[in-house]
Every structure is written in structure tokens, then in C-alpha cells.
Amino acid sequence: MIEIRNLHFSYRNFHALKGVSLRAEPGVYGLLGPNGAGKSTLMKSVVGMLPLQKGEILINGKSLTRMDRSEKRRLGYLPQHFDLMDFVTVERNLIYAAWAHGIDRNEAGRAISEILEITHLGGKANVLARSLSGGMRQRLGIACALVHRPRVALLDEPTVGLDPLQRAGIRNLLLELSRESVILISTHLVEDLAAVASRVLVMNSGLITFDGTVDDLNALGERNPSPGLNILECGYQAALARIPNRQ
Numbered sequence: 001m002i003e004i005r006n007l008h009f010s011y012r013n014f015h016a017l018k019g020v021s022l023r024a025e026p027g028v029y030g031l032l033g034p035n036g037a038g039k040s041t042l043m044k045s046v047v048g049m050l051p052l053q054k055g056e057i058l059i060n061g062k063s064l065t066r067m068d069r070s071e072k073r074r075l076g077y078l079p080q081h082f083d084l085m086d087f088v089t090v091e092r093n094l095i096y097a098a099w100a101h102g103i104d105r106n107e108a109g110r111a112i113s114e115i116l117e118i119t120h121l122g123g124k125a126n127v128l129a130r131s132l133s134g135g136m137r138q139r140l141g142i143a144c145a146l147v148h149r150p151r152v153a154l155l156d157e158p159t160v161g162l163d164p165l166q167r168a169g170i171r172n173l174l175l176e177l178s179r180e181s182v183i184l185i186s187t188h189l190v191e192d193l194a195a196v197a198s199r200v201l202v203m204n205s206g207l208i209t210f211d212g213t214v215d216d217l218n219a220l221g222e223r224n225p226s227p228g229l230n231i232l233e234c235g236y237q238a239a240l241a242r243i244p245n246r247q
């Protein structure tokens with residue numbers, strides 16, 4: 001479970017998170033918002049890549065500030081821009097990721113075979129990472145973030161560069177994992193969420209301006225129709241406009 005209470009974060013004098021609160025139980029949470037809304041800042045804060053300036057973050061009831069390195073290693077995180085080890089094979093990248101996430105040596109082989117199969121990279125296990133296509137690289141990034149089946153996973157724009165079939169494959173993986181895990185994904189693709197998200201969070205200007213189900217977002221869209229947009233997109237636009245009156 002993730003619990004965030006009144007989280008603020010500033011880069012020098014830019015106030016990027018202005019009091020974000022959230023409670024997330026197992027499920028897929030879709031984080032939507034325009035460029036610069038604060039989605040990546042929120043994710044980096046939850047995985048401890050940014051220092052806690054104000055507010056509280058609890059993972060499975062434990063404050064992030066009290067978690068040791070091995071506990072933080074169990075979090076799954078796919079940054080928006082990630083590096084792979086280009087000059088070693090796909091499988092070696094996964095062996096390293098499994099080790100970095102603290103998977104027991106005896107379990108690593110099985111975990112790697114499973115994630116290779118789920119991400120449709122089985123046939124590429126012995127290929128150098130540098131020779132993968134963009135979509136395959138993205139899938140390998142996802143595989144590295146999820147190889148240890150984390151209880152809490154944060155994926156920043158995981159479906160960028162994937163074709164519809166590959167996106168569907170990743171959605172199925174997320175749905176399966178979300179039975180036991182909290183999965184927070186950021187995306188610009190509103191329609192990507194409809195099939196997968198148990199809850200949608202809309203962020204704008206460092207605040208969560210909407211927190212509800214896909215049905216709630218649809219209902220908001222129905223009340224705020226806009227020419228040329230489908231109902232979900234209308235809901236998203238209306239949610240963006242709801243900037244609470246506090247800084």
C-alpha cells in the first residue's frame with residue numbers, strides 16, 4: 001500500500017508538488033496530466049530518488065525515511081528515460097535487474113524466464129540490448145522493473161513507443177500483478193487507462209485535481225461535453241480545470 005500525506009517538493013524555487021495526498025491499495029492507478037504537471041516528480045519522490053522536503057510517504061505502513069536500502073530495492077520503478085546495459089544480452093540485463101532488486105539466486109532463473117515470456121522477449125534473450133528495436137527496449141525496461149514482482153511499482157510512461165498489441169500485452173501483465181500489488185503508471189494516453197485502471201488520478205500544476213474511477217471520469221465528461229473529444233477525454237479536460245484553491 002502507498003500512503004502519501006500532503007507532499008510538497010520544490011526544485012530550487014520552483015514548487016513542483018503543492019500538497020499531494022493519496023492512499024493506494026493493490027490495483028492499477030493511472031496518473032494522467034499534461035507536461036510539467038508533476039507526475040515524474042511524484043514518482044521519484046515515492047521511490048526515494050528525491051529527498052522528502054515536506055509531507056509523508058508510507059509504503060506498506062512504513063515511512064520511506066525509515067526504510068533501509070534492501071526495502072527500497074524491492075520497489076519497482078521504470079523511469080521515463082532509462083538506461084540499459086547496451087553491450088550485454090537481454091538476459092544479462094535481467095540477471096542484473098534481478099540481483100539489484102534483491103531476488104534470491106535460486107529464484108532468479110524462474111523469474112527471468114517468466115518475465116521474458118510475458119513481455120514477449122523470450123526469443124531475444126541472447127541478443128545484445130543495443131540491437132533491440134525501440135518497442136523491445138521499452139519492454140525490456142518494463143521487464144527489468146517488474147522482474148521481482150514488486151508489491152509497489154511505479155512506471156513512468158511505460159507504453160511509450162509500443163504498438164497496440166504490445167500495449168495490450170503490458171496491460172495484461174499489469175492487471176495480473178495488480179491483484180497483489182499497487183501499480184502506479186503515468187501516461188498521456190487517456191484511452192490506455194480505460195481498460196486497465198482501477199483508479200484514475202489527474203494531476204495539474206503540482207496537485208491532484210481528480211481522484212476517481214474511469215466511470216467517474218466518464219460521468220464528469222458527460223457533464224462537460226466538448227466538440228471533437230470523446231467522453232473520457234472530456235472528463236480529463238474537465239478534471240484538469242479543477243485546480244483546488246490552495247498552494
Ligand SMILES: Nc1ncnc2c1ncn2[C@@H]1O[C@H](COP(=O)(O)OP(=O)(O)OP(=O)(O)O)[C@@H](O)[C@H]1O
Pocket residue numbers: 011012014016033034035036037038039040041042080
Ligand atoms: N531537475 C529539475 N530542476 C528544475 N525544475 C524541474 C526539474 N525537474 C522537473 N522540473 C520542473 O518541475 C515541473 C514538474 O516536472 P515533472 O517532470 O514532474 O512533470 P511531468 O508531469 O512528469 O511532465 P512530463 O509529462 O513532461 O514528463 C516542471 O515544470 C519541470 O520543468
